[in-house]
Amino acid sequence: MWKLLQIELFKIFKRPRTYIAFGAIAAVVFLIQIALKFDGKSYIDLLLSNLKDSFDFNDDFKLDLLNGYLICFVILNTLLIQMPLLVALISGDSIAGEANMGTLRLSLTKPISRTQYMLVKFLASVIYTVALLVWMAILALFGSMLIFGTNDMVVLRSEGIEQIKSFDVMWRYFAAFGYAAVALTTVSALSFLLSVFAENSIGPIIATMSIVIVFTILSEMNIPIYDQTVKPYLFTSHMVAWKGFFYVKADAEGTTINGSIENLPAIMRSLSILLIYIGLFFGSAVWVFRKKDILT
Amino acid sequence: MASVIEVKGLNKEFRDIKAVSNLSFSVPAGQVYGFLGQNGAGKSTTIRMLLTLIKPTSGSIEIFGMDLQKHRKEILRKTGAIIERPDLYKYLTALENLRIFGTMSGVKIPEKKLRDQLAMVGLADRANSKVKTYSQGMKQRLGIATALVHDPELIILDEPTNGLDPQGIADIRNLILHLKKDLGKTLVVSSHLLSEVELIADSMIIIDKGRKLVEGKVNDLFDPSEIVVEVKTINNETAYEKLKTSRLSQFVLSKRNDAVLLKLHREQVPAVMKEMVQMDIGILSFHSKHSLEDYFLSLTTANPHVEAAAN
Numbered sequence: 001m002w003k004l005l006q007i008e009l010f011k012i013f014k015r016p017r018t019y020i021a022f023g024a025i026a027a028v029v030f031l032i033q034i035a036l037k038f039d040g041k042s043y044i045d046l047l048l049s050n051l052k053d054s055f056d057f058n059d060d061f062k063l064d065l066l067n068g069y070l071i072c073f074v075i076l077n078t079l080l081i082q083m084p085l086l087v088a089l090i091s092g093d094s095i096a097g098e099a100n101m102g103t104l105r106l107s108l109t110k111p112i113s114r115t116q117y118m119l120v121k122f123l124a125s126v127i128y129t130v131a132l133l134v135w136m137a138i139l140a141l142f143g144s145m146l147i148f149g150t151n152d153m154v155v156l157r158s159e160g161i162e163q164i165k166s167f168d169v170m171w172r173y174f175a176a177f178g179y180a181a182v183a184l185t186t187v188s189a190l191s192f193l194l195s196v197f198a199e200n201s202i203g204p205i206i207a208t209m210s211i212v213i214v215f216t217i218l219s220e221m222n223i224p225i226y227d228q229t230v231k232p233y234l235f236t237s238h239m240v241a242w243k244g245f246f247y248v249k250a251d252a253e254g255t256t257i258n259g260s261i262e263n264l265p266a267i268m269r270s271l272s273i274l275l276i277y278i279g280l281f282f283g284s285a286v287w288v289f290r291k292k293d294i295l296t
Numbered sequence: 297m298a299s300v301i302e303v304k305g306l307n308k309e310f311r312d313i314k315a316v317s318n319l320s321f322s323v324p325a326g327q328v329y330g331f332l333g334q335n336g337a338g339k340s341t342t343i344r345m346l347l348t349l350i351k352p353t354s355g356s357i358e359i360f361g362m363d364l365q366k367h368r369k370e371i372l373r374k375t376g377a378i379i380e381r382p383d384l385y386k387y388l389t390a391l392e393n394l395r396i397f398g399t400m401s402g403v404k405i406p407e408k409k410l411r412d413q414l415a416m417v418g419l420a421d422r423a424n425s426k427v428k429t430y431s432q433g434m435k436q437r438l439g440i441a442t443a444l445v446h447d448p449e450l451i452i453l454d455e456p457t458n459g460l461d462p463q464g465i466a467d468i469r470n471l472i473l474h475l476k477k478d479l480g481k482t483l484v485v486s487s488h489l490l491s492e493v494e495l496i497a498d499s500m501i502i503i504d505k506g507r508k509l510v511e512g513k514v515n516d517l518f519d520p521s522e523i524v525v526e527v528k529t530i531n532n533e534t535a536y537e538k539l540k541t542s543r544l545s546q547f548v549l550s551k552r553n554d555a556v557l558l559k560l561h562r563e564q565v566p567a568v569m570k571e572m573v574q575m576d577i578g579i580l581s582f583h584s585k586h587s588l589e590d591y592f593l594s595l596t597t598a599n600p601h602v603e604a605a606a607n
Contacts, residue, residue: 007396015387102383106442109347109377110400111369293310294349 001120004112008124012090018128021086022135025079029139032075033147040066040148047156068145069153069169073246075140080180080242084187084212085205086132091125091191092204095289099296100200108294118286122192129184137177155246162248168258176242179271183239186274187212189281190235196285199296212236235277238270300325300450300482301346306355308341308506315341316506319355323484323499328476330497330514331486338506339486340380343454346484347377359450373402376448380455382439386428390419390438393427394445401446410445417441417471433464440471451475452484457492465492472496523584524549525558525565530578532556538577544568 012018036043044062095118098104107117153164164172190211194204215236218226231237244267249260261267301323308316316338323329333339344350346357348368357364359371384393391410398405414423417437427435436456443451453472457465473496475481487493493500494514501511510517529535536551539558547568549559560568569582 003399007399010392011385011388011396014392101385102381103385105344105349105379106377106383106397107400108349109372109375109379110397111372111402112400113369291351293351294344 001116004116004120005123005127008120009127012124012128018090021089021132024086025132025136026139028079028082029075029136029143032078033071033144036066036071036074037147064151065154066148067151067153068141068148069150069164069166069173071144071148072141072173073153073155075136075144076176076180076242079136079140080183080240081216083132083136083180083184085209087125087129087184087188088191088205088208090128091122091188092195092208093201094121094125094192095195095285096198096204097195097201099198099294102296104296105294114290115286118282118289122189122282122285125188125192126185129188130181133177133181133184137173141173153246157247162246162250162256164246164248164256165258172245175245179242179245179267182271182274182278183242186235186239186277186281189278189285193281193285193288196289196292233273235274238273241267241270244270298325299323300360301329301484302358302361303342303346304356304358306342306345306357307353308338308345308350309353314506316345316352319503319506319508321501321508321511323482325482326476326480327498328472328483328485328496330493330500331484331503332490332493332500333486333488333503335488337488337503339488339503340454341506342503343377343379343452343484343486346452347375347379348372349379373446374448375450375452376401376443376446377452378436378439378443378454378456379452381458382435382442384427384435384438384442387426389424389426390414390430390441391423393438394442397442398445403446405445413441413445414438416444418467432459433461433467436460436464436468437471440468444475448481450482450484454486455488456485457487457489465489469496522559522561523565525560525568526555526581526583527558527572528555528580528583530580535577538575539572542571542575544571 041062044065048062095104098107108114150166150169152166153169155162155164187208191204191208194207195201198204215234219231219234219237244263245261247262248256249262250256299322301321303322304320306316306319307314319338319342331339331343341350345352346359346364348364360374362371364371385396388396391414394410394413395405398410411420411423414420417440419434419437419441422430422434427438430438436459440453440456443453456468456472460468469492472483472485476483485493485496497514499511499513500517502509527535532551532553532555536548536556539545539548539556544558547558547560547564549557551557558568565584572579572582
């Protein structure tokens, strides 16, 4: 099994297209970091514009806000929406790409069960997804910490602002990246399932993105009838729950409580739903693939 | 001689299409077994069933005396195959491809053996070149190397000479004969190029529309002293009927739209020709042939292109 996984990873990381995603992430992160380095104050002014009537922010405070932790939060908010496409590029290709190249039939004449083959393929896709997130963490979190330094992190919410102490931030990022890995694995599993039905990778990639876009629109729409009937069951509604790790509890005086999470059960519920989706997508993919006649 | 493959009552249906129908055959050990049929006859479907790529609708397949469904891994460990085209990872080198498929076969293969394998198919000096730079013939030879990398006892080659030039075809033919004679392998070689199979196969099966037409040793099925004569007449239908009811009926093999086929010994030809002229059946041409291909054509449905041209 380990040998087969090594082969899959070798194949993935030998293909030039694999590095498109890493390059795209690096480009976006650097562009955001450069922009904020040279014009960060304007961005903070824009960010605080809704609150300037209620609070008086001096320039020193604004500069303190512009630290590595906030920059990473901004980058995550921007990039995690786009990352499903980058994930689908690989997982949508995993079976359909092999069928298209004609290597699927040769691989399946080897003494490997189809379930084992699918498991290895999916694991390789998950490792690729995690590698993308690690790359993003290195650039967005550690890169921003290096460029902008660290300080208390401020999170803007509709009801006001929260200040998280500097020492209380890092574990939240680890949790958020971990959650993002599960969220993106859900997209990967969907793309993987669609890949079983196709004979070239374009179809599954486009289909995955179409589903993610439609579901995201439904998740974001403010139509009351959908709130209880549709939204709770869409995986896209639960993909953004990583933000919950940055929403903290406050005491009676309104001071944030270190190490707290405002609504951990909600995050865990969303996590469970994503895991169920992963199981459902992957299980269906294996079930279909085991029965499939290989005609390509 | 013990059979390596034993197929009984094999059927495969794709919705309304019956691709393989009640097919039974056995492949003797240590031989080259020709699997013949026109395009669409059901060869590839059958081969894919032998390799578990397609599930049979019904019937049984035993390989090395074991049931294929129950002992799939064990059987595939001892089997090597290329199916139709030798598609490999074009962005990887020949050596990398060979290492990947060797590992997938469940055998740890040392670097030297991989290089030896490439040398055997004449690719030693291109071991580190990416496959996308290979010619069709080189890809085909690399495909065969991947089929052989784990030293299988049974080798299944589906249309191994497809797209090759005459030199490439000769190379593959020599390789097949080397595998049989020097290494004692059992080979199943499917092809629609019958002249090729004639040169390498010990036994063969001819299938058409998913059904077996004949099976046996090539020498038994095809007597070199016999020839097939293609007689074109003004009216082939009438000529066929007249011949069937005459003293020559024993020589009548079959009727195609464009000709009547007779099968007879070489020395009988002048007398039969003379008698046919006397019967006044309007002979346009009298063409004798001598190859497995003619035998094959006489058995299988006539090529529609030939029919169209004749009409």
